[in-house]
Amino acid sequence: MGSSCGKGSSCKSSSTCGSADAAMAKQNMAINTSLGKIKNKILVMSGKGGVGKSTVSTNLALGLANKGYKVGLMDVDLHGPDICRMLNLTEKLQARQTEAGGLVPPMQYGENLKVISLEYMMEDRDDPIIWRGPLKVQAIRQFIADMDWGDLDYLVIDAPPGTGDEPLTVAQTIKDAQAIVVTTPQEVALADVRKSLNFCKHVKMNVIGMVENMSGFICPHCDHNVEIFKTGGGEKTAKDFGIRFLGKVPIDPRVVVGGDDGTPYLSSGAESPAVKAFAEIISNVEKVLAPLKPLSLSSADSGCGCGSTCNPSTCTC
Ligand SMILES: Nc1ncnc2c1ncn2[C@@H]1O[C@H](COP(=O)(O)OP(=O)(O)OP(=O)(O)O)[C@@H](O)[C@H]1O
Ligand SMILES: [Mg+2]
Numbered sequence: 583m584g585s586s587c588g589k590g591s592s593c594k595s596s597s598t599c600g601s602a603d604a605a606m607a608k609q610n611m612a613i614n615t616s617l618g619k620i621k622n623k624i625l626v627m628s629g630k631g632g633v634g635k636s637t638v639s640t641n642l643a644l645g646l647a648n649k650g651y652k653v654g655l656m657d658v659d660l661h662g663p664d665i666c667r668m669l670n671l672t673e674k675l676q677a678r679q680t681e682a683g684g685l686v687p688p689m690q691y692g693e694n695l696k697v698i699s700l701e702y703m704m705e706d707r708d709d710p711i712i713w714r715g716p717l718k719v720q721a722i723r724q725f726i727a728d729m730d731w732g733d734l735d736y737l738v739i740d741a742p743p744g745t746g747d748e749p750l751t752v753a754q755t756i757k758d759a760q761a762i763v764v765t766t767p768q769e770v771a772l773a774d775v776r777k778s779l780n781f782c783k784h785v786k787m788n789v790i791g792m793v794e795n796m797s798g799f800i801c802p803h804c805d806h807n808v809e810i811f812k813t814g815g816g817e818k819t820a821k822d823f824g825i826r827f828l829g830k831v832p833i834d835p836r837v838v839v840g841g842d843d844g845t846p847y848l849s850s851g852a853e854s855p856a857v858k859a860f861a862e863i864i865s866n867v868e869k870v871l872a873p874l875k876p877l878s879l880s881s882a883d884s885g886c887g888c889g890s891t892c893n894p895s896t897c898t899c
C-alpha cells in the first residue's frame with residue numbers, strides 16, 4: 583500500500599514517504615512563518631545574463647537599508663553567486679550556528695541589512711556548484727525556512743538570468759513576490775525581457791516595473807552622454823507591456839570598481855548620474871510598495887503557504 587503522498591499504490595517508499603511528507607509539511611510551516619514577517623518581497627530578474635541584476639539588487643537593498651528600513655538580500659543565483667563579493671562579505675557559517683535545529687543567522691551588513699548567499703555556506707568559494715533542479719529548489723526553500731530573517735520591510739532576491747528553476751521556485755514558494763525586470767537598451771536584451779514579462783504573467787507574479795541599466799555612458803571628462811547600447815528601449819518596452827518604468831542607470835566605470843571591490847556604489851557618496859539614477863529607482867520602488875502592507879497572517883491560517891486552502895500535513899506543493 584502507498585502512503586499519503588497521493589500516489590496511492592504506486593508509491594515505492596511507503597515506509598519513508600510519510601516522514602518525507604511530514605518533513606515537507608514542517609518546512610512549509612517554517613516558510614510560512616518566515617514569510618509572514620516580511621512585508622514586501624522583490625525578485626530582481628532578467629532574461630539575459632550580465633545586464634546588472636546583482637548590481638541593481640545590491641544597490642536597491644542597500645539604498646533601502648540606508649533609509650532605515652529592515653532589509654534582507656537573498657542571493658538565489660546558486661551557480662554564480664555574486665552578492666558576497668559585491669558587499670565584501672567574507673564570513674563563513676560556523677557549524678555550531680546550524681546545530682540544535684535553531685534558525686541560522688544571516689550575514690549582517692551594517693545595521694539594517696541581512697544577507698544570505700550560498701557562498702556563506704561553502705567550504706571553498708571557488709568550488710563549482712553542480713546541482714540539478716530538485717537540489718536548487720530545496721536550497722531556496724531552506725534559505726527561507728531555516729534563516730533567521732526576523733521582521734523585514736523588504737526582501738530583495740537576486741536571481742540568475744532566465745526563467746529556470748530559481749525564479750520558478752521563488753514564484754511558487756513566495757506567492758506574493760513581485761518582480762523588477764532589469765534590461766539593457768539594445769534590442770537583443772529587450773527580446774529577452776519580453777520572455778521575463780511573459781514568465782511573470784504565466785506564474786501570476788506582479789511586476790513592480792522595469793529598470794534600464796547601462797543606458798548611455800556619461801564621459802567622466804566632458805560629461806557628454808554616449809549612447810553605447812542606444813537608450814530608451816527599456817522605457818518603450820515597459821510602455822508596450824503596460825508596466826511601470828522605474829528608471830535608467832548609465833554606464834559608469836565606478837560601478838564596476840565598486841562591484842569588484844565590495845564597496846557598493848551607493849555608499850561611495852559620489853554625486854554622479856549613476857548614483858542619482860539608483861536613488862530615483864529606490865524612491866520609485868518605495869512609492870510603489872508604500873504604504874507598506876501590514877503583515878498578513880491570513881495565509882498561515884489557510885494551509886501550508888502554497889496559496890490554496892490545502893491540508894498542511896499532506897500538501898506536497
Ligand atoms: N551601470 C553600470 N555601469 C557600469 N558597469 C556596470 C553597471 N551595471 C553593472 N555593471 C557591471 O557589469 C557587470 C555585470 O553586472 P551584474 O553582475 O550586476 O549583472 P547580472 O545581471 O547580475 O549578471 P549575471 O546574469 O551573471 O548574474 C559587473 O561587472 C558590474 O559591475
Ligand atoms: Mg547576477
Ligand SMILES: [Zn+2]
Pocket residue numbers: 801802803804805806
Ligand atoms: Zn568626453
